[in-house]
Amino acid sequence: MSISLGIKQDFKDLRNSLRGRKGHYTIFRIGQAYKYQSAIFFAAESANETVCKYPLSARLASYKETRSLFPSRYFA
Numbered sequence: 001m002s003i004s005l006g007i008k009q010d011f012k013d014l015r016n017s018l019r020g021r022k023g024h025y026t027i028f029r030i031g032q033a034y035k036y037q038s039a040i041f042f043a044a045e046s047a048n049e050t051v052c053k054y055p056l057s058a059r060l061a062s063y064k065e066t067r068s069l070f071p072s073r074y075f076a
Contacts, residue, residue: 010034014044032060 010030016022031044 007040010040028060 010033013022013026014030017024017027027044031041034040034044
């Protein structure tokens with residue numbers, strides 16, 4: 001898959017997250033995938049602030065400590 005198709009799909013996922021059709025972990029994944037492309041990163045961060053109650057910075061800190069996107073209780 002080419003990069004341009006990946007970006008198109010990620011923008012679709014970002015729009016669907018804002019509409020409530022995708023979860024906030026999709027926004028987190030997009031923000032982490034494009035952290036060096038500032039426009040996409042800040043769009044994902046802005047979407048995260050409107051959708052999720054758990055801030056992106058706290059989720060990123062948790063991810064750096066545990067290397068897990070999801071709490072372990074969901075897999076127990």
